Amino acid sequence: MPEWVKGSIDGIPAKAPYGTSLLHAARALGIDIPTLCHHEGLPPDGNCRLCLCEVSGKLVASCMFPLRDQGFAALTGSAKVMDARGFVLYLMLNRAPKSPRLIRLAHDYEAYGARVDPRFPLDRDGCVRCGRCARVCSLQASEAIDLAGRGPGRAVLAPFGRPPEDCLGCLACALNCPTGRIAFQDDGATRRVWDRDFALVPCPACGERRFTKEQLGHLGVESALCPECRRRAMAREILAADSVISYKARG
């Protein structure tokens, strides 16, 4: 297996470590490819197909396509690619017509069919079935929700359609949903998500309630500093360590 592969992206000479995804190689060259289900912190899943590009005349999901062939020639904005992305956006926009992110993206692909269609036959429920919420949930080792079903009936669901028992109330799903479909409420004492209420535990330093009891239980602790207090505590530690080093250096 060679260490590097060489080829071209949009005619620009490209060199990347063997197996690098086309998406990463293109971004390294400053070429923008739109993505939706992709997240740098998650393994790629190729669900949304928005990142489609053309390699040797075939459409590939660039986030999932590893560069392995010497002399590869990829196109990120050919007519075939733009048409395909326009259709993908048409499907997603009609599922989630109020999503600001999709509206912005569809604007660039309007000439390729990305528009709201009053005759669209599927639910406009705001979910584009990209599965990012389920993947981020499984990364938290919670796996409270998942993509289930096939075809038009495919949806993100909790087991048995009930409020998920394994949910930690961490909001990772809601905050990572690209269309903002997952609703939650947080009144400073209680958080409600997936039809479940979670008590929020006060930060021992400032009293701000950021974490649920379930989140802390998952980490095996009863309380934790909120992110701001943690930052301040770390800064204090670094300053204290610095002064010890300077004091010693002065001899």
Ligand code: FES
């Ligand atoms: S970003 Fe590549 S398939 Fe979704």
